[in-house]
Amino acid sequence: MKITSKATLMVVCVVVALVIVIFAASELFVKEGFNAVEDTKAMQDTDKVAYILASDMNMLHSITREWAHRTDLVTYMAGAPVDGPPFINDAAFGQVGVNFIVLTTSAGSIIEGRSFDTAKQTAGPMSVALRSHLDSVYSFPHFAITDEQVLGILMLSGTPYMVSSQQVLSDDGKLLGTISMGRVFDGQEVARLESLSLFPITILTYQELAAIASPELATGYGEMPFLNWHGNELLGVNSPVVLTAPTRETMEGYVFVNDLYGDPAVILKVEMPRDISLQGEKTTTYFMGWIIITGLVFGVILLGLLHIFVFSRLSTFSWRMEEIGDERDFSARVPEDGDDEITSLSRACNTMLRELETSQNQLKGRLTETEERYRLFFNSGKDIVLANRLGSEDDGKGKANAFLGTFIEVNDAAISSLGYSREEFLTMRPSEIMVPTEKSSMAERISRLQAAGALLYVTELVAADGTKTPYEVSAHIFQNEGEPAVLSIARDITERRSIERLKGEAFAQIEQNMVQFAILNDHLRNPLQAIVGLALLNIEDEEVVNKILSQADLIDSYVDQLDRGWIESEQIRDWLRKYYEFK
Known part of the structure; x- marks a missing residue:
């Protein structure tokens, strides 16, 4: 792998590692921070629903208090001869927005009770069931008389009501009785809460919550009423809140509302969008995208700068050194531009090349001297010196037969004695300069030569003009460039x-x-x-x-x-x- 590829791989690994670390950190800190903020806001929004409900009930209580001080109501409660309370009519119900109005004496007995049919928009007598429930099951009138004012939730016939009760006093402060107003906690009230809180709200009972969620979730009720009063002062709202995250897009908050007796009444499920969490994910995604793009841009810039100032110079240096090595030209030099480590390396290589050039020149001089000495020795003698290749060929029966190949080199004595030119010699084989009678014994001589490595024999050589001259030949095998060859020294034995x-x-x-x-x-x-x-x-x-x-x-x-x-x-x-x- 080239250094450019390695550097690119390292930059990519660093960018990937940086992205992984930042992503892990964002998941661990940023996203958790967004989730914590979201939980806090969800708790606040859920509490806001409880306070909106408390505010709505407080408005009902204000209406009840206002009615308790009406002159016509005080006159009616004081026993004045009035034919029923004329002020409790359809218009009054429509104006105050309640579902029933109950008047009780100071002894706790109901003297008047009227309810409002929201479907027909008409007021009428209170139903027997509702009157019986108010009178016997919850003892609400008695409960109302013992306190100066009452405000809370009552479960009447399984239906939750927001109920407010206020004492009616005469001008001299004598207790005449109580007036109680109730509003059904139904879809209309939920719609009102939704319009004020801007969140979808659903009314659940304890049994409904246990059926759709974990039973442990429905244990958020306390033992105190929803609203805490002391005299005319509202001390606080007692509403436990539980949060869950059923989906990625939404989370749910549960407001546990107790009745006047501190018993479980209703549960308000508030569905809230997880805008903060989604925004956190989006922000993290954008941030990670920005980090990736920035890392890639900086990586490309870094690789570009490295290529300009480092890799290109190293590539030129490597290419130049390979070229010098291939050409064996130690007189060449690599560029020494700049003043850094690459320049120092180039200078060191140039110093090495100068030393190699000096050594090469010295070796060339010695080689020239050796070649001249060799040629002098090779050509100064009167004996013929012949060098030829030693090959082998298949005889067609799976056996390799050795043969003497073409001449590699001959000395001047061979040229002058036999009359062939050097070019002619280099295309000829030893068999071409032997007399025909000697060719039959050549294979046997080659076998003896291969076995012993050297051989001395006498033969006759034929010159270019056909002259036959006897020679004593001393032959031995040597290696020529890794290939076997035969060196033969032939001496003219005519005079002998x-x-x-x-x-x-x-x-x-x-x-x-x-x-x-x-x-x-x-x-x-x-x-x-x-x-x-x-x-x-x-x-x-x-x-x-x-x-x-x-x-x-x-x-x-x-x-x-x-x-x-x-x-x-x-x-x-x-x-x-x-x-x-x-x-």
Whole structure:
């Protein structure tokens, strides 16, 4: 992998690691922060629904208080002869927006109770069931009389009502009774809460909540009424709140509302969009996108700067060094621009190249001297020097046969002795300069040469003009550029053969002379014996006889010397025959 690819991979890894770290940090801190803010806001929004409900109930209480101070109501409650409360009519119900109005005496008995049919928009007597429920089950009138004012939720016949009760006093402060107003906590009231809170709201009972959610979720009720009063002062709203996140887009808040007795009444489910969480995710996404784009831009800029100031110079340096290495041109140099580590590396490489150039020049000089010396040695001798390839070929039977290939090099003596040019030699094989009778023994000689590594033999070479000359050839195998080759040194033995012929002729003459010499000795001794015998027979002239005998003795001594010389010649002949192979 090239350094540019490695740097690109490292930049990509750094950007990816940075994105992962930032994403993890955003998930751990930013998103959790958004979720915490969202939970806080959701709690506030859910509490706001409870306070809106409390405010709505407080408005109902204000209406009840206003009616408790009406002159016509006080007159009616004081026992004045009035034919029923004329002020409790359809218009009054429509004006105050309640579903029932109940008047009780100071003793707690109901003296008047009227309800409002919202479907027909008409007021009428309170139903027996509602009157019975108010009178017996919850003892609401008695409960109202004992307190100066009452405000809260009552479950009447399974239906939640917002109920407000206020004491009616005479001008002198005497308790005349109570007036109680109730408004059904129905869809219309929920719509009113939704319009004020801007959130979808659903009324649930404890059983409904336990059926659609975890039972533990429905344990948020306290044991206190929804509203806490002390005299005319509203002390606070007691409404436990629980949050859940059923989906990615919405979360739910549950407002637990108790009745006047602190028992569970209704549950308000508030559905709130998770705008903050979604905005946090969107912000995180935008931020991560910005980080990725910024990282990529900075990565591209970084890679571009690295390419301009580092990679391009390193690439040029690497390309130049490869070119110098391929061409073996140590006189070339790499550029030394700048003043940094790459420049220092270039200077060090140039120093190395100068040293290599010096060494190369020295080696070239030595090589030239060696080549000249080699050529001098190669061409100065009178012997023929031939170098040829040693190859092998398949004989068609799966066996490889060696053969002598074309000549690689020949010396000047080969050119002058055989008459072929150097170019002709380099296209010829040894078999082309041998006499035909020698070609049959070539395979056997090659086998012996391969087995022993060297071979000495005598052959005849044919010159360009057809002249045949005997040569003694010394051949051995060597390696030429990793391939086997044969170096042959051939010496002209024409003169040696002439000398050997003359030696043979001389030895034969010596043999013949020795035979004739032995015969001559015998021929000399026989006449000499006859002369001595004749001299002894003729003793008349003693002086002559003595002279003859003395001369005979002299001749005999000469013959003895010849015999000794013949013996010595015979020993010399045997020595020559032994050491010079004369026959």
